[in-house]
Amino acid sequence: MAKTIFEIQSEGRRGYTLPKNDVTTENHIPKKFQRAEEIKLPQVSELDVMRHFMKLSQMNHCIEKGFYPLGSCTMKYNPKLNETLVRNTAFNNLHPFQSESTTQGALEVMYELQKDLAEISGFAGVTLQPVAGAHGEFTGLKVMKAYHNSKGHSNKRKIILPDSAHGTNPASVVLAGFEVVEIKSNDKGLVDVEDLRSHVDENTAGFMLTNPNTLGLFETQVEEIAEIIHSVDGLMYMDGANFNAILGIVKPGKIGFDIMHYNLHKTFATPHGGGGPGSGPIGVREDLVRFLPAPIIAKKDNKYFIDNSHEITSLGKVHPFFGNFAVNLRAYIYIKMLGAEGLIRVSKNAVINANYMQKKLEKYYSIPYKDQYCMHEFVASGEWQKEKYGIKTLDIAKRILDKGYHAPTIYFPLIVSEAMMIEPTETESMETLDDFISAMIEIAKECEENPDLLKNAPLNTPVKRVDDTLAVRQLNVKFEW
Numbered sequence: 001m002a003k004t005i006f007e008i009q010s011e012g013r014r015g016y017t018l019p020k021n022d023v024t025t026e027n028h029i030p031k032k033f034q035r036a037e038e039i040k041l042p043q044v045s046e047l048d049v050m051r052h053f054m055k056l057s058q059m060n061h062c063i064e065k066g067f068y069p070l071g072s073c074t075m076k077y078n079p080k081l082n083e084t085l086v087r088n089t090a091f092n093n094l095h096p097f098q099s100e101s102t103t104q105g106a107l108e109v110m111y112e113l114q115k116d117l118a119e120i121s122g123f124a125g126v127t128l129q130p131v132a133g134a135h136g137e138f139t140g141l142k143v144m145k146a147y148h149n150s151k152g153h154s155n156k157r158k159i160i161l162p163d164s165a166h167g168t169n170p171a172s173v174v175l176a177g178f179e180v181v182e183i184k185s186n187d188k189g190l191v192d193v194e195d196l197r198s199h200v201d202e203n204t205a206g207f208m209l210t211n212p213n214t215l216g217l218f219e220t221q222v223e224e225i226a227e228i229i230h231s232v233d234g235l236m237y238m239d240g241a242n243f244n245a246i247l248g249i250v251k252p253g254k255i256g257f258d259i260m261h262y263n264l265h266k267t268f269a270t271p272h273g274g275g276g277p278g279s280g281p282i283g284v285r286e287d288l289v290r291f292l293p294a295p296i297i298a299k300k301d302n303k304y305f306i307d308n309s310h311e312i313t314s315l316g317k318v319h320p321f322f323g324n325f326a327v328n329l330r331a332y333i334y335i336k337m338l339g340a341e342g343l344i345r346v347s348k349n350a351v352i353n354a355n356y357m358q359k360k361l362e363k364y365y366s367i368p369y370k371d372q373y374c375m376h377e378f379v380a381s382g383e384w385q386k387e388k389y390g391i392k393t394l395d396i397a398k399r400i401l402d403k404g405y406h407a408p409t410i411y412f413p414l415i416v417s418e419a420m421m422i423e424p425t426e427t428e429s430m431e432t433l434d435d436f437i438s439a440m441i442e443i444a445k446e447c448e449e450n451p452d453l454l455k456n457a458p459l460n461t462p463v464k465r466v467d468d469t470l471a472v473r474q475l476n477v478k479f480e481w
């Protein structure tokens with residue numbers, strides 16, 4: 001472990017010189033608020049501070065440091081040009097209360113992005129307000145609620161979702177005031193349509209589906225499912241977090257979905273992690289546009305304006321102003337830079353990379369669902385290693401850290417035992433994929449030849465194997481000095 005800043009300090013060392021304090025606090029600040037004794041700050045030089053924080057930054061993994069195959073999260077490389085443009089003062093000095101005449105450029109960005117997202121997904125209208133995927137889900141479900149309320153269907157309280165769903169789906173359902181009905185996946189890893197049919201009735205408000213699903217498989221029965229759901233006037237919701245697999249190839253709005261959210265921070269190039277910032281716009285079919293959060297950005301006579309005309313039917317606001325403008329701007333730049341052809345290439349590369357890796361690893365790790373090609377990610381399982389050598393997927397994931405990579409998502413989706421969800425993303429070269437494949441094959445051999453190595457891994461990282469159980473029982477996050 002690197003030393004803390006408190007441990008490297010030395011009495012009297014300074015990293016600054018300030019003019020002598022000539023303000024007396026005595027007469028202005030009541031006694032009880034005045035500091036009784038000197039604050040104990042670490043005493044360090046500027047160089048100490050620089051080295052300390054540089055060292056800390058290198059202890060963490062990031063995409064600029066190495067491959068990051070964290071399934072479902074799409075940890076791809078995001079062009080730095082986006083970052084430079086977003087930091088332009090023409091954008092970041094804007095204020096949301098500025099008049100329309102002085103913000104035409106920013107309004108154009110939002111208008112164009114709404115339009116592009118609608119075009120890419122086949123929907124009629126888009127709101128940019130939600131600021132995360134889960135927030136998009138919540139907003140989409142509120143649209144469903146507004147739709148059913150407008151028809152006086154107060155009985156429609158049930159949202160059906162498959163057992164492969166991301167954890168945010170059931171959470172959003174509950175937050176939006178619905179009830180969760182979970183159905184099974186079939187032995188191919190897709191929605192079990194018969195099980196679905198048996199759960200659909202007049203109380204069904206809608207169905208939520210991730211496509212491609214969290215097993216990395218394309219759900220081929222969407223049209224049949226949509227027919228079943230629409231027959232009881234339910235709505236079809238698509239979790240679009242995995243959209244980077246089908247950009248420009250499948251338009252969800254044209255195959256039976258009525259509402260969908262986009263994870264701009266996964267699909268459209270925004271660095272993410274650590275809880276944000278993100279953006280989770282939603283797209284909806286024509287008759288649902290009036291329920292979207294107001295305002296929408298519109299255009300008339302070659303001028304862009306903030307359109308509140310559907311305010312009465314709108315479900316209300318889900319975020320101040322226009323959502324996460326800087327993230328939306330990155331997505332706009334990304335889409336305009338790639339164009340239609342480029343977006344299709346993104347998806348093709350994402351899918352080819354995942355299939356290449358799955359094929360190369362299938363002799364070494366169990367791949368439970370491989371009746372069809374995977375899309376942008378695949379789910380392997382450590383069940384062979386567990387059965388033969390008592391090695392858990394957790395051990396394998398820890399050993400991957402030793403090889404200089406971020407681990408894949410593990411133990412999700414829940415329907416695969418010892419799951420390892422691997423998403424190479426479209427931005428990685430064949431050499432990087434090959435290096436990772438070699439590392440995974442090496443690990444499979446280590447399971448056989450040196451299982452203790454895995455059980456004690458990681459051995460090369462700044463933080464070694466932590467005792468999760470002890471950490472929960474004796475939580476200690478305070479450094480005493």
Ligand SMILES: *Cc1c(COP(=O)(O)O)cnc(C)c1O
Binds near residue numbers: 073135169239280
């Ligand atoms: C990431 C993800 C979400 C949630 O998105 P957030 O932006 O993290 O809230 C929902 N569904 C799936 C399938 C995801 O991968």
